[in-house]
Amino acid sequence: MNFDMILAAAGRLKGHARQTPLLSSPFLDQLAGRRVLIKPECLQHTGSFKFRGAWSAISALDPALRRSGVIAFSSGNHAQGIAYAASQHDIPSVIVMPADAPSLKIANTRALGAEVVLYDRATEDRDEIGERLSAERGLTLVRPFDEPQVVAGQGTVGLEIAAEAEALGIREAEVLVPCGGGGLTSGIALACAERAPGLRVRPVEPEGFDDVARSLISGQIERNDRLSGNICDAIITPAPGQLTFPLMQSLCGPGLTVTEGQALSAVAQAFLRLKIVAEPGGAVALAAALDTAAALDSDTVIAVVSGGNVDPAMFTRALAML
Amino acid sequence: MNFDMILAAAGRLKGHARQTPLLSSPFLDQLAGRRVLIKPECLQHTGSFKFRGAWSAISALDPALRRSGVIAFSSGNHAQGIAYAASQHDIPSVIVMPADAPSLKIANTRALGAEVVLYDRATEDRDEIGERLSAERGLTLVRPFDEPQVVAGQGTVGLEIAAEAEALGIREAEVLVPCGGGGLTSGIALACAERAPGLRVRPVEPEGFDDVARSLISGQIERNDRLSGNICDAIITPAPGQLTFPLMQSLCGPGLTVTEGQALSAVAQAFLRLKIVAEPGGAVALAAALDTAAALDSDTVIAVVSGGNVDPAMFTRALAML
Structure with missing residues (x-):
């Protein structure tokens, strides 16, 4: 860095x-x-500002890898930044959100072009869901800050x-x-x-x-x-x-x-x-x-x-x- | 023009x-x-946007005339634009407002550096007040659009x-x-x-x-x-x-x-x-x-x-x- x-x-x-x-x-x-x-x-x-990091990360990916799409865990600003940056790159994005996230945030993220996958915080493991989806579809994880x-x-x-x-x-x-x-x-x-x-x-x-x-x-x-x-x-x-x-x-x-x-x-x-x-x-x-x-x-x-x-x-x- | x-x-x-x-x-x-x-x-x-017109008008004045200051009739955006543009030029501004203008607008215009002169809409003539003040102090009238x-x-x-x-x-x-x-x-x-x-x-x-x-x-x-x-x-x-x-x-x-x-x-x-x-x-x-x-x-x-x-x-x- x-x-x-x-x-x-x-x-x-x-x-x-x-x-x-x-x-x-x-x-x-x-x-x-x-x-x-x-x-x-x-x-x-x-x-x-999250759009900047999202665009930076997606645009830096190897084109072949990028085409498969990206995945992020977020119900907030990172989710919207990733969804919009991905749709502007014309690639798929998957956002993993808790099922109890505000419905407006879920709707906004979908409207910006992402597929939203909901999970139950009490019974499901977010990371396990993310790893499975990534492996199945070749999605690249974009972390929110690290x-x-x-x-x-x-x-x-x-x-x-x-x-x-x-x-x-x-x-x-x-x-x-x-x-x-x-x-x-x-x-x-x-x-x-x-x-x-x-x-x-x-x-x-x-x-x-x-x-x-x-x-x-x-x-x-x-x-x-x-x-x-x-x-x-x-x-x-x-x-x-x-x-x-x-x-x-x-x-x-x-x-x-x-x-x-x-x-x-x-x-x-x-x-x-x-x-x-x-x-x-x-x-x-x-x-x-x-x-x-x-x-x-x-x-x-x-x-x-x-x-x-x-x-x-x-x-x-x-x-x-x- | x-x-x-x-x-x-x-x-x-x-x-x-x-x-x-x-x-x-x-x-x-x-x-x-x-x-x-x-x-x-x-x-x-x-x-x-009124700040643009106000700055344009004040900055276009002959410097000797400008020093004496400007006057405007407004209780709204034009007033604030003139007040701030005048104070940034370090010249006096007088804003003539009806006495029943919202107190917040009067306070804001004053805080931006203008002298606010209030008149009674029922009994006083705005233009007469403006002309008198202009003559007494050498103020230049800045109209809001014409x-x-x-x-x-x-x-x-x-x-x-x-x-x-x-x-x-x-x-x-x-x-x-x-x-x-x-x-x-x-x-x-x-x-x-x-x-x-x-x-x-x-x-x-x-x-x-x-x-x-x-x-x-x-x-x-x-x-x-x-x-x-x-x-x-x-x-x-x-x-x-x-x-x-x-x-x-x-x-x-x-x-x-x-x-x-x-x-x-x-x-x-x-x-x-x-x-x-x-x-x-x-x-x-x-x-x-x-x-x-x-x-x-x-x-x-x-x-x-x-x-x-x-x-x-x-x-x-x-x-x-x-």
Whole structure:
């Protein structure tokens, strides 16, 4: 895993992934007490940065292998990214989801062109199902973050941030990134280390689900006690990855955490001041920029909004805070 | 008023106005029955395209005159565009608003750097107040649409659309534009006529407030009977402008109209599929793309979303439609 893989991914993504603009608002600068720039990956295809990694991984496959198709385990943004990237490559995709996943997510993933295979979490083994399908059909598994070409794809966000910061004359800033397994965080960090070494990447997590922040402190992979019970579900994973943790350890930190209320308030501010739709998990970095001023030390903060796949009821809850 | 003024405005706006991306979603293509591309000017500074015209007009002023400041009559998007463009130029701005304007709009306009002067609609004459202030302080009036440099600024949206369409290999399309006084519509039409003559610009208005559509049919300026009582208030004006109507007459049409329900449904779809915040008036062109299929005849439709300054209560109403 190295910087050149990000450059190569950027070449493959050109004309396929969207180059998202850098947004700002004087109202947010005032709230934060510093300059805040926002990289809205919610505007990416399928509503999250996951499309970049999915496209990168699929486009990097050997053509003969690719033709057989890909498989992924996800009921969230990774599923939609894989489904759409596969359909745009005109290859089959199989998404393995728990049978109790929200019906809207199942329908959306199907509508984007994937075959959805449901399993019963109580009685069936997800990995066994995946291995059987892969063997039968020659499908290639695309992991959500612990996969070099996926990290390379997410790293293209960092290339864009580095170029945009340079165009604005910004040489030093903290780059706050919503962090689950660390694919986006480590990819951006790798790109910035090469292209904009004055940008320091810091992972942001929900309070109580701060496996990455704790891992960075202890120097070894720490796990979350729980995996549910937080509105930032899109970015909750058991632990940082084998590939992503060493990258984050050498390039990122320290981590930041925000409460559910802070995340929801950031969703509301993104609506009011930026006119973008953020999901709570996707808004944690913006929340950190707005609400954890004392933990930051740069004049300029760049916050990635990583996704916008939020249901109307949750968004209505956020709007009620205004 | 000519194309070269748009080019010159683009030069002055470079690095100040945001170049908005072109968005799309396979779900919207399917709803519309054709390819739909969206130009989201809600992502522009101050949440609407009005910032472009404001910046264009202010930056075109003679420096000595500019220093004295500008004045505008508006309680809406034009007010915010002028206030912010003036403050970024470090010059004073006065916005004259009715005293019964929503307090949030008054507060926002003040926060963006303007002095807000309130008047009583029942007992005071807005124009008299404006003329007195202009004379006393040497302020230059910037009209919301019937002003060549404002139209030139809005026309930069058309330059971007033409370049983006060319990059995508699109030679023929209908460009649907939310239309009030016609500044945005005529500016885009002027830019497309020169740069992308295969793009046909069509104004979109709320049903019952279709002064432009009727004017294009009758060949003379027609007026709206009413000026309120529709959720698309941001784009309701008494009649097309003296400057903008002849431009629209030679370059645009025919007009399209949408119902309030269609506009609100487009707000909901923009939330769900594009992750952008549109105001009802700003969403009428997207509504026309999605709901008036029989009135359209291109394989590709480009819909401008002109603004996103919608209050949480109205947005919640739109979300309830999903």
